[in-house]
Amino acid sequence: MLQTPFHAYYTAMKLNMLQDENTLLPVFAEGKIDVYPYQVAAALFAVRNPYQKGVILCDEAGMGKSHEAMLIISQSWYEGKNNILIAIPNPDLLIQWAEMISEKYSIPFCIASENNSFVYDGIVITTYEYLTQNIDNADKIKWDIIIFEEANSLSSVYQDENTFIRGSGSKQAKLLKEFSKNTFKILLTGTPIEKNIMDLYGLIFFIDDELLPDADTYMKTYLRRPENYPELAAKVSKYCFRTLRSQAKQYAKIPERLHITLEYEASEKEKELYKLLFAYIEKPHKIAFPQMEQYDLALMLLGLLSSSTAAIKMSLKNIIKRLYISEEKQEFEKMIAIAESITEDSKSRLLLAALEKLFPLLKRLGAKQKAVIFTESLETQKYLYGVLKDKYKTLVYNGQSNVNYNVIKQFKEDAQILISTDNGAKGYNLEESSLVINYDLLYNTLKMEQRIDRIHRINQQNDCIVLSFINKDNFADVRKLELVSKRHILSDGVFGVSDAVMGGFCDNLDKAIKSLNVRTKAQIEKDYQITLAQNENKNKQVVESAEDILFTTFTKELSDKIKITPRYAEEQSKVINDELWELTKFYFEEYNKTHQDCYFEINEKNRTIKADNYTKLPHLFYYPTNNGNKPYKAIKEFKKFSLLSPLSKGITFNISCADYGSIKADCEKCTIALYLIKIYSGRREIKNIPVLVGITEDGKLLTHNECEDILNSPVYFFEEQGERRAYWLKSEKNDNMDRLINLDEYVKKEEEKLTPMQQEEINRMKLAAANRKNILLHSLDDTELDMKQAEREKESVKSDRLKLLKIERKISSLKNEIRKKKEGLFFDEMRIDVDLENKINEFLGREKITARAARQFVLEIN
Structure with a gap:
């Protein structure tokens, strides 16, 4: 119990100025979220270096990146930084974020809209589109933090554009990059590499375009060069934090992922349609597709057939519209006739059989009888809805309507099946289901992973079943499987992945289901408690300070340092x-x-x-x-x-108290003073530390903890001397107790923390200078290549003296150009070096650490 205004004042200062990792605790104190060590590690990683322009949090999907972002936001809010912006790709995800903040956090928020500007003391949530359309208004705010959800959509920012159209692709990304250039950015994505290694380049470029070499050099060094992935991982590790499910299983209840991949055989009519399509694809000349490569056409048409008869039928009808009377038109008409005669797809028949067996299994395990079915094609989606709607409460999601999030909510509450295109695979929490079905395969491993991660999440209470279908006689299906396997290797080489996206290949449904080693809810909870008990000795220690955090991923070494656990x-x-x-x-x-x-x-x-x-x-x-x-x-x-x-x-x-006072308590006579140590980096105040100092009657110095123990003694009487003041009104008159404060000690401690970060920033400056030099060298490389080409031309000319003379003049001209460029290059490089030295000196001078002590009160203890 607080006993005096001095006790209240000290308590207020402690609560208002929690130190180091404990600043993350206020959000846990609300009691609305679970805490996991890897999430604390990610938050500490993000805020560890005050000189960085941003970070990428790229945990495997379903691991709670949004909660990691909210830890960082809460830290900012706690420190009094209230201008916080969260940008989200689409309105449906925006609603999910709003619900999450409303349910789990007490920080005020608003949604930026036509009736609500960006000026708000708290979190402002908006969409990429609305932000880019109203960028001038948003740019008037000095934002403290900007969160970009599903940031993989920004990875094209480095690409050149001839025109600048707001709200589209890389143009939108460029606009958002320029808007956020002076603000600390947090990019959230579970798929930092979707297509190839250039996606990662784009994300780093969005944060800071000086961190990596130019795009051409980067591409030549790393694209399809797995031997260089370790080098790349080392470079990006200072800016990317990724936790795998496999790394977090000793701390968090993460369900298992169990695969069934059913191999099915097409019907005779489906086989006949496939043969006709394949024969058309192999034709050397095609009127409908005169420019399209045979390989790409095979993937497109045979992939549509694999999806559903409805999908290929619609495509064929669209093709025939642009054909005049011809033999080729008759070929397509024959294909359409066969498609029209197919009333039920073999794959949909197998889907129904699988659901009839898997739903009762889910019920026996204590899971909800719900399934999320993913398909690429809207036509297939419509077809499946017709197949399923009479047997199951079925909903459709495709992201093409403003009311789609109502579909997501309805599925969570009472529907059984959600048929979704891949728009539903981006960011949604669908952990109410523990069955996901890949009705159509994809070429991209990480997009397949995104689908599965809608249900395979940290809040999932059941083991997850992943059902996929493959026709081994369909070229598109087989090729997709090959590409998924290759890209799985790429992702694992740079960032690591925990689980496969396919497996459990089988041509017998009953046999496949019997082979599943799926656990009940009770067994999952029992296994989790055993895991926690095994790690109890690690989990009950206090958190070590943030400067000791190793970078990049939640390794065992890092987990040993992070001790903020649920307990x-x-x-x-x-x-x-x-x-x-x-x-x-x-x-x-x-x-x-x-x-x-x-x-x-x-x-x-x-x-x-x-x-x-x-x-x-x-x-x-x-x-x-x-x-x-x-x-x-x-x-x-x-x-x-x-x-x-x-x-x-x-x-x-x-809260306020007098500058001086006295108390009578059960302890030895002494004098105790409370000081606020203010730490500065240059002119910027970076930290406030409340410190107690004391001295007994016989001159013995008391430590902070000893003073705190004395203040915790029962108080019988207290007296204040003078007017009560809040901390921001305290006077700074000299007092004998001031001599007990050693400011050098606090400066040294803060320097030890910041020096490695400052060295990192200096290394970043040096790297940026080196990259600028490389760009200069590229212009010389191009001219030297022209020179070598001209010399080869000269060697090939034997008797044509006029042509030989022309080539010699070209070589002479190129030599002069190279000489001038080298001279200019020398001076340009020298200017870059001088500029670098000036920047480093200015930085070190600007960031010099100093400290000042502000006395809060002095107490005589009798």
């Missing part, structure tokens, strides 16, 4: 919440003593505070925001107290 968070959250309750009680007790406009009734048992005897609810105080101090009005009843709420911000900001 630690629970214990520390209780301490925080108890102290916050005592502080809040103290504030309202003092208010009741000094005000007549309202009486606040304090219920200790329920921890509630209720307003009574008022004409109108009073304004309690002003609390700090980025946009100035804001008034806070009381509400009828306070039921929940969070360190991140405006109420707590205002109380900790406004």
Whole structure:
């Protein structure tokens, strides 16, 4: 229990200035989210270096990147940085984010729309499209953090564009890059490499275009060069943090993933249609596709047939519209006639049989009888809806309507089957289902992974079954399987992957289901508790400081350093919440003593505070925001107290005490003083540390912890001397206790933390300078290549003296050009070196660490 204004003041300062990793605890103290060590590691990684322009959090999908982002946002909010922007690709995901923040966090948020500007003290959520359309308004805000969800859509930012159209592809990415260039950025993506290694280049380029060499050099060094992947991983590790499910299983309850890939045989009519399509594809000349490569055409047409008869039929009808009377038109008409005669696809018949067996299995295991079915084709989606709607409560999602998120919500609540295109594979939490079906295969491993990760998530309570279909006699299916395997190797080489996206190949449904080693809910929970018990010795230690964090991924070495676990968070959250309750009680007790406009009734048992005897609810105080101090009005009843709420911000900001005082307590006589150590990097204040110092009557110095123990002793009497002041109004007159503060100690400690980060920034500057030099060298390389080509031409000319003379003149001209470029290159490189040296000196001078002590109170203990 808080005993005096001095105790309240010290408690407020502690709660308002939690140090190092404990600044992440206020969000856990709200008791609404689970905490996992890898999420803490990701958050600490993101904020570890104040000189970086951003990071990429690219955990495997389903691992809770949104909660990692919210940890960082909460840290920013706790520090008083209130201008926070979250940009999301589509409105449906935006609604999911809004629901998550509303349910799990107490930080205020708004959705930017026509009626709601970007000016807001809290989180502003918007879509990429709305942000780019209103970029001028958004640019008026000095943002503290910008989160980009599903950031893989920004990876084309480095590509050249001849025209600039807002809201499309790389043009939109370029606009967002320019908009966010001076703000710390967090890019969230579970698929940092979708197509090839250039996707990763684009994401790094979006954060800082000086970190990597130019795109051509990067591509030549790493594209399809797996032997260089370790080198690349080392470069990007300072900016990318990725946790695999396999790395987090000792801390988090992560279900298993079980695969069934059913091989099926097409019907006779489907085989006949396939043969006709294949024969057409092999024709040397095709009127409908005169320019298209045979390989690409095979993948397209045979892939549509693999998807469904409905899909290939629609495509064939569209093709025939552009053909005049010809033999080729008759070929397509024959194909359409066969397609029209197929009333049921072999694959859909197998799907129905699988659902009839798998749904009862899910029920026996304690899982919900729900399935998410993914298909590439809208026509296949329509066809499957017709097949399934009479037997199961079936919904369709394709991302083409503004009301689609209602479909997602309805599926979560009471539907059985969701048939989705790959628009539904981007970011949604569908853990209510534990069965995902790849009705159509994809070429891309990570997009297949995205599908599965809609259900294979950290909140999933059941083992996940992944059902896929393949026709081994269809060229497109077989080729897709090959490409998925190759790209799995690429992803694993750079970032690592935990699970396969396909497996369990079998041509017998009953045999495949019997072979599943799927667990019940009870068994999953039992296995999880055993895992936690095995790691108990690791998990019960305190968190080590953020500067010791190793980069890039949640390895065993890193996991040994991260000790914020559910138990630690629970214990520390209780301490925080108890102290916050005592502080809040103290504030309202003092208010009741000094005000007549309202009486606040304090219920200790329920921890509630209720307003009574008022004409109108009073304004309690002003609390700090980025946009100035804001008034806070009381509400009828306070039921929940969070360190991140405006109420707590205002109380900790406004709590006051006298500069001097005395207390009578059960301890030896001494003098204790509270100081606020302010740490500066140049002119920028970077940290406040509340420190207690003390000295006994006989001159023995007391440590901070010893002073804290004395303050925790029972108090019989206290007296204040002088007027009460909040910390931002404290005087700075000299006092004998000032001599007990050793500022050099705090400067040295902060230098030890920041020096490696500053060296990182200096290395970044050197790398950027080297990249600029390489760009200069490329222009010389091109001219030297022209020179070698001209010399080869000269060697090939034997008797044509006129042509030989022309070539010799060209060689002479190129030699002069090379000489001039080399001369210019020397001076350009020298200018780059001088500029680099000036930047480094300016940086080191600007970031010099200093400290100042501001005395808060002095107490005589009798």
